[in-house]
Amino acid sequence: MKGKLPRVSLSSKGSRTPSTQALIVIFISLFILFLWLNFVLTQQVEMIGRDIQVKSEELQSLQRQGDDYRQAISVKGSQWNMSEKARLLGYQPQAPVFLRMSEPLAEPVSEAPAPAGQSSALASSEGIQAQTASRLRLLLTGRLLGPEIETAP
Amino acid sequence: MVFGKGSTIYSRRLTLLVVCLVVAVTVIAGRLVYYQIFMHDDLEEWYHEQRTWEKTIPAERGDITDVNGHLLALDTIQWDVSVSPPLVIGGKDLARNLSDILSIPQTTVLTAFDSDAPWYPLAKGVGFEVGESVRALDAGGVTCDPIPHRYYPEGSLLAHVVGIVNTTGVGFYGVEGYYDQTLRGIEGHKTVEQGPNGNELPLLPIEEILSEPGTSLVLTVDRNIQFIAAQELGKALEEYKAESGTVLILDPQTGAILANVSYPSFDPNDFVHADPELLADPAVSDMWEPGSIFKIITWAAALDSGTISPGTTFYDEGALEVGGRIIRNWNRLGNGLVTMTDGLVMSLNTVAAFISTSMGKETFYTYLRRFGFGILTDVDLQSEGPGMMKLPGDSTWFPSELGTNSFGQGIAVTPMQMIVAVSAVANYGTLMKPYAVHELISTDPETGEEHVVQVQPMVVRRAVSQETAQTLTDMLVEVVDRGATLAQVPGYRIAGKTGTAQVPTAYGYHETDTIASFVGFAPADDPQFIVLVKLDKPRASPWGSQTAAPTFRAIAERLFAYMQIPPDEIRVAERP
Numbered sequence A: 001m002k003g004k005l006p007r008v009s010l011s012s013k014g015s016r017t018p019s020t021q022a023l024i025v026i027f028i029s030l031f032i033l034f035l036w037l038n039f040v041l042t043q044q045v046e047m048i049g050r051d052i053q054v055k056s057e058e059l060q061s062l063q064r065q066g067d068d069y070r071q072a073i074s075v076k077g078s079q080w081n082m083s084e085k086a087r088l089l090g091y092q093p094q095a096p097v098f099l100r101m102s103e104p105l106a107e108p109v110s111e112a113p114a115p116a117g118q119s120s121a122l123a124s125s126e127g128i129q130a131q132t133a134s135r136l137r138l139l140l141t142g143r144l145l146g147p148e149i150e151t152a153p
Numbered sequence B: 001m002v003f004g005k006g007s008t009i010y011s012r013r014l015t016l017l018v019v020c021l022v023v024a025v026t027v028i029a030g031r032l033v034y035y036q037i038f039m040h041d042d043l044e045e046w047y048h049e050q051r052t053w054e055k056t057i058p059a060e061r062g063d064i065t066d067v068n069g070h071l072l073a074l075d076t077i078q079w080d081v082s083v084s085p086p087l088v089i090g091g092k093d094l095a096r097n098l099s100d101i102l103s104i105p106q107t108t109v110l111t112a113f114d115s116d117a118p119w120y121p122l123a124k125g126v127g128f129e130v131g132e133s134v135r136a137l138d139a140g141g142v143t144c145d146p147i148p149h150r151y152y153p154e155g156s157l158l159a160h161v162v163g164i165v166n167t168t169g170v171g172f173y174g175v176e177g178y179y180d181q182t183l184r185g186i187e188g189h190k191t192v193e194q195g196p197n198g199n200e201l202p203l204l205p206i207e208e209i210l211s212e213p214g215t216s217l218v219l220t221v222d223r224n225i226q227f228i229a230a231q232e233l234g235k236a237l238e239e240y241k242a243e244s245g246t247v248l249i250l251d252p253q254t255g256a257i258l259a260n261v262s263y264p265s266f267d268p269n270d271f272v273h274a275d276p277e278l279l280a281d282p283a284v285s286d287m288w289e290p291g292s293i294f295k296i297i298t299w300a301a302a303l304d305s306g307t308i309s310p311g312t313t314f315y316d317e318g319a320l321e322v323g324g325r326i327i328r329n330w331n332r333l334g335n336g337l338v339t340m341t342d343g344l345v346m347s348l349n350t351v352a353a354f355i356s357t358s359m360g361k362e363t364f365y366t367y368l369r370r371f372g373f374g375i376l377t378d379v380d381l382q383s384e385g386p387g388m389m390k391l392p393g394d395s396t397w398f399p400s401e402l403g404t405n406s407f408g409q410g411i412a413v414t415p416m417q418m419i420v421a422v423s424a425v426a427n428y429g430t431l432m433k434p435y436a437v438h439e440l441i442s443t444d445p446e447t448g449e450e451h452v453v454q455v456q457p458m459v460v461r462r463a464v465s466q467e468t469a470q471t472l473t474d475m476l477v478e479v480v481d482r483g484a485t486l487a488q489v490p491g492y493r494i495a496g497k498t499g500t501a502q503v504p505t506a507y508g509y510h511e512t513d514t515i516a517s518f519v520g521f522a523p524a525d526d527p528q529f530i531v532l533v534k535l536d537k538p539r540a541s542p543w544g545s546q547t548a549a550p551t552f553r554a555i556a557e558r559l560f561a562y563m564q565i566p567p568d569e570i571r572v573a574e575r576p
Helices: A020-076 A079-088 A120-140 B005-038 B040-051 B091-102 B106-114 B128-137 B155-162 B174-178 B180-184 B223-239 B268-273 B291-304 B340-345 B349-359 B361-370 B400-405 B415-426 B466-483 B548-562 B568-574
Strands: B052-057 B071-083 B120-126 B142-151 B188-193 B207-209 B216-219 B244-250 B257-263 B313-316 B319-322 B325-328 B336-339 B430-432 B437-443 B450-454 B459-462 B495-505 B508-522 B529-536
Touching (some): A020 B071, A020 B128, A079 B155, B071 B155, B091 B106, B091 B120, B091 B128, B120 B128, B155 B174, B155 B223, B155 B257, B174 B180, B223 B257, B223 B529, B244 B415, B244 B548, B291 B340, B291 B349, B291 B361, B291 B415, B291 B495, B313 B349, B319 B349, B325 B349, B325 B400, B336 B340, B340 B466, B349 B361, B349 B400, B361 B400, B415 B466, B415 B529, B466 B495, B495 B548
Antiparallel strands (some): B052 B188, B071 B120, B071 B142, B188 B207, B216 B437, B244 B529, B313 B336, B430 B459, B437 B450, B495 B508, B508 B529
């Protein structure tokens, strides 16, 4: 026994050490997989890039269309065009009619009486509106006509 | 083993081959070292030049709108369509399509296709739809280049206020010139990779800096008031057979320009075909001897310095000698004993000369400077001139100038200077800086947030006291009531003054040509607008009182209605 070591096997019974061929196959497979992934990613990047280009062109085209519409609208609404249209429709500049009042249409807010049971701010605001509307109705129906009203020349 | 002669030759050849290989490898290695190490930077740069393409992203120029938001200037795209004949694919079919889209004869397109030139223009400045249709053809050899174009929807109506932008995108005249850098914005840059045939590769850009759009301007000008002024000026030129004219309307309390019209004008959309002399705004760049409307300034100075009061009297003999020169009234008649108010109502040159000489040159010219004559008003419109005012001590100034300057002769002013000076009287003695831009609106390119900067009215200085301004206003009301009656608008108190200036020539003043003017503000007690009307060489009548004054009235009548200013009787009664 002396001088001779017993043989020791590191691999358990039944397990196999991958052969060189298998390693090569695995390496080539991984390489192909890597190439494929690279191809797919490149394709994706290119497609997205192309998509961005197309969308950018569409956006620019839309912006140009928007500018074109703005231009068309501004031309249609230009002063000379509008005045010509107004003339053709028979519109004429009219001087405003000014009404001279013997007293103001509405009292100042601070002086308006508040109806009972309502908060003063709300009441005064509504009261003024009602008074104003009432006076305007009288004016427009002619019941306040007379020395109080005068029209501008 | 014994080698023969052949083996010696073989050995030598082998040695030679090895030497050659070593040399070749050394040369290759040397070249590699040279390219990889010594030429590395240059080659890398060359690579980038070949493979990358730096594109400029143009910045959109800011819009210009009137005070109510109506567009006065905007950026649009026009297309230049051209072909590269050697690269054209498609022949007759393409020619027919292009002919239909561009509305040009098919033979023209075919001539372009058959041309030997490397590049042949087919159409310039075509609109959006046409350009997009050509682009949609996606035809080889056909190029459709977008060209930024400034468009002015109102045409000639606001030509002088707005100005122009030339083909290289630089603004000139008006606010386009004055605010050019502000309106332009900042160009962006994009670096992309390009293919061997020069087309952009569909990859994300290497570097991209977005452009920043220019700041938009909101003017103080009201398009409707501008239209009123333009219409009435046009009518006046026709009725009084005047060569040219200017109407300026300001808010005297702020200095805001409400309208600025000069005729003849030009179409800013086609300025290349306009007379270059028409491009500058006459309201700020042209100067003229103002004549009698300048008496307002003389009277203001004299009242403020205490030299005169409205009741001060002067015996008018029809002529007065100042500095060796005889000054006469417009009708060469004497009027006897007159008050200073009478002198202004009758527009007497002798009274004006009496006032200025009584004041003395130092006081008189100090007041002219206070009113802003001889210096720029600093209005935000390009091409403003300072006018021309000679001062005592200048080699060209003579003592007689003290007399002639008092009634607006021998001094040259711009319409803007004149109206700003009279505005000071309307504004209770305070001189305001005139301005044409009400708001500047910039947009953050990343967030889209708008930043608005509102321009505030700016006081330049006090020209005269409030009391002086009110006294003079009353005198100017009397001028309209008793003198310039054609400027009256029933129901309103109007303060104003007419002017009829002779036209200077190289040999003295022209015998018949005049420049008729009127400056007035209303309502006199609370001025809402001031109008300057200037008509050059009216043939129907030379007098400002018969030409410019009725033009003022026509404008004022419409302004009262448009601005909804009640007649004095109603308006004053409304006050607490």
